[in-house]
Amino acid sequence: MKVKRYDYAGQFGEQLDDVVNTFRTILLDGSYILSTQVERFEDMFARFLRMPHVLGVNSGTDALILALMACEIGPGDEVITAANTFYATVAAICMVGATPVLVDPNPETFLIEPVAIARAVSKRTKAIVPVHLYGKACPLREILAIAESVRAYVIEDAAQAHGASSSTGEVAGTQGHIGCFSFHPSKNLAAAGDAGAVCTASEDLASRLRMLRALGQRRQNEHLLVGINSKLDALQAVVLSAKLPSLTAWNSERMRIAALYREQLSDTPVEFQRIDSGEQHVFHLFQIRTSQRDALLSYLTSRGIEAAIRYPTPIHLQPAFADLGLEAGQFPVAEALADELLALPIRPGMSNEEIAYVTTTIGSFWRAR
C-alpha cells in the first residue's frame, strides 16, 4: 500500500473544469495583475478570518518581509521568534536587516512560550513573531501583553495554521498587528505555486502594506515608500477561491485523522504535540516524537508511507545564520525536536485503511525491535 502526503486532484474535485475555464478567460483577456479575481479571493479570505483587511502577496516569506517592512523594522532592531521554526521566518527578519533573537520552544507544545519571550525581551525588541507551528495556535493573549509592555509589534506567522484557534478561541493570524499566511502547495490551503497573504485590523498598516507590495506606489508612478513587487497572482487567486470554501471541512478531516492516529498509536512509545482542551489544532503536520526517528522513517518509507522530517536542522545550526554566532547546545529543546520529530502523512481524503496501515506499520516497527 502507498500512503501519499498530498492529493491535488482530490483538492480540485469537480471544480477542475471551472478553474481551467476561468484560466482560459484570464489568459485571453489579459487581466493578470491585481484583477477582480485577486480582490474576490482577498474578500473571501477576509470573511473567513473575520478581518477587515487581507492583501494577497507572492508567498508566505514575502508576507513576513512585508509585515516587518510595514512596521518599519530594520537594522538595530531585535525580533523575537522560535528556534524551531521554518527557515523563512528567520530569513525574513534578516532580509529587513533586523536581528533575530531565538527562543527555545516548550517541549510539550513545541511552540514559543510567553515566559521565554519575556526573558528574551530587551530595549531593542521591536517585534515578536510567534509561529503557530504544525497548525497549533500560540497563546496570543499573553504574548500580546508582553509586546504591549515593551511597545513591540506582534507579527503572527500563521503559514501553517489557516483556521486554527487557541483554547481561548483566538483565531491564528488575527490577534497580532499583522498575520502572515502562506499558500505554498504543501499548506492546508494550497495554491498551484507560490502565494501568500497578510491580514490586519489596522487601516494604517493595511494602507502601508498595500503600497509596499506594489513598488511603494499609491497610484501609478507615484511611489511614496520603498517597496517590493509582491502581488498575489490572478491565476493563483482563482485556485485559492475555488478551494477556500472546503478549508473548514478539510481542517475537520485533519483533526479526525489526528485523533485516529493518537488513539491507534497510544500503546506505542511515540509522543505527540500537546492538545489543549477547546483548541482547534488544524494539523498542517501530524508530528510524532521518538528517539528512534531515523530508523522509523526508513522503515515507513520502505513500506510506501510518505513520512517526512520537518525540520531536521534547527535555525541556530543552519549555515545561513552563522553570523548570529549561535552554537550547538544553546537551544536544547529545538535540537531534540529536530532529532526526534517525524511528520506522518495527513491529508483530507485519507481513508481509514490508510490510517490503519500507517499505525499497524509503526506498531510492527516496535515489535521488531
Ligand SMILES: *Cc1c(COP(=O)(O)O)cnc(C)c1O
Ligand atoms: C511555509 C512557511 C513559510 C513560508 O511560506 P512560503 O509561502 O513558502 O514562502 C513561513 N513560515 C512558516 C512557518 C512556514 O511553514
